[in-house]
Each structure stands twice: as C-alpha cells, then as structure tokens.
Amino acid sequence: MMSSFIHLNKLLDAKELTVNNIKANLKINPIAAYLLYSAWLNQYGDKNLKQIDLRYKRATKGPWEVKDTNDGVYIYSEKNMIIAELNEYFRDYASFIARSRTDLPNARLIQFILQLQYSAIQEKQRLPHPLVDVSKHIEHFQTFYNVEPKKMFINNSRQAGVAGVYVHDNNKELFIAEVYRKKDADFILYALHDMLSVLEKLVLLQKQLTNLIRQAE
Numbered sequence: 001m002m003s004s005f006i007h008l009n010k011l012l013d014a015k016e017l018t019v020n021n022i023k024a025n026l027k028i029n030p031i032a033a034y035l036l037y038s039a040w041l042n043q044y045g046d047k048n049l050k051q052i053d054l055r056y057k058r059a060t061k062g063p064w065e066v067k068d069t070n071d072g073v074y075i076y077s078e079k080n081m082i083i084a085e086l087n088e089y090f091r092d093y094a095s096f097i098a099r100s101r102t103d104l105p106n107a108r109l110i111q112f113i114l115q116l117q118y119s120a121i122q123e124k125q126r127l128p129h130p131l132v133d134v135s136k137h138i139e140h141f142q143t144f145y146n147v148e149p150k151k152m153f154i155n156n157s158r159q160a161g162v163a164g165v166y167v168h169d170n171n172k173e174l175f176i177a178e179v180y181r182k183k184d185a186d187f188i189l190y191a192l193h194d195m196l197s198v199l200e201k202l203v204l205l206q207k208q209l210t211n212l213i214r215q216a217e
Helices: 002-013 019-026 030-044 047-058 088-122 135-144 182-216
Strands: 065-069 072-076 082-086 152-159 162-169 172-179
Touching: 002 019, 002 088, 019 030, 030 088, 047 088, 047 182, 065 088, 072 088, 082 088, 082 182, 088 135, 088 172, 088 182, 135 182, 162 182, 172 182
Parallel strands: none
Antiparallel strands: 065 072, 072 082, 082 172, 152 162, 162 172
C-alpha cells in the first residue's frame, strides 16, 4: 500500500474523491480502493461531513459557471443547462455558490490526502518525500471564501418545479434565486456553510500534520 503514496499528487489533480479516482490514481485494485474509501468515511466522515458529501453528489455535476446577461444573472452547468436565476442584488454571491460546486469536492479530497499522510506518519510508516503540499490550495480557499455566509431558506411555493431561495436580512425576507432542481436548491442553500465547515477542518488538520512532522524529525 505504501508504494501508492507516490501517486498522491495525481490523486490531487482528480479534484474529487471517488472510489474510481482512488483506484486509478493510487494504482490499487478496486476492492482496496473501496475499502480505503469506506474506512476513511467511517473514521473521519462525521454526520455533518456525510451530509455535505451527499448534497454535492446529488446536485447537478460541476463545474458551474456564472453568466451575467442583459436578462439577469444565471448559474449554468457544464452542459449549458440553467441551474438558477439570481436576484441582481446578490450578484457577487453567485460566484461563491458556483465555485463551491467544484471547490467542495476538491476540499474533501484534500482532507483525505492530509489525513492519509497524517495517519501514515503517526503509524511510523515511511513516506516518500516531499509530502504532497496542499498549503496553496488551502490558502486559496481561505482568500476566496473570506465571506460571512447568510442564513438562507427555501420556499417551494413560487411555482411548480421551481424552488425559491431566500435569506433573512434585517428582519426582511429577501429573494436570492430561483433554482430549477430541488437537489440544486439544497446544495445552494448550504454551499457556503459547507465550504467553510470543511475549510475549518482542513486548517486544523494541516496544523496537526505540520506538528507531527516536526516531532518526527
């Protein structure tokens, strides 16, 4: 198994943690990949993290893109399908929502890589050097998501098949977006909270790994 650690950089390029990505990039058989993935989820995927994974996996596949047109602000899927139409007042918020569709699975993958390296050092296994450095990824997330998430909620009564996403602001209910799939609305509702939750765990894990490496030297 340890020989597979040399392929962690390739796994990082996969952008998302799946059994197939683990198998292909760590060069291990399907059963080993499934067991590794399952063991990691069971040990390090608390209830909140499992809900986060479920939300982005159910949502329309990323990447999502923001398009600012004369008719309004829209979020589109990779296949040019409209995900949501946004209130122009929340134009800047759209970029956080769209980017999080790609960044959330990427952040969970980075968490997996950090935890894998941490566990290996903790068990006094020898790793190839240098270890996979994900600090730039974490710094990028910290810079981009330096925003206070708003408390949003969904109103399904706007019209058939459309979920209205709203936010409470100064005791008023402000409309954010019309979302055309309920599962995408669920993702959008929690997107920033989920991203910041995973980022908090990444920062803590990175500090723990750094301290462990210093102790091992």
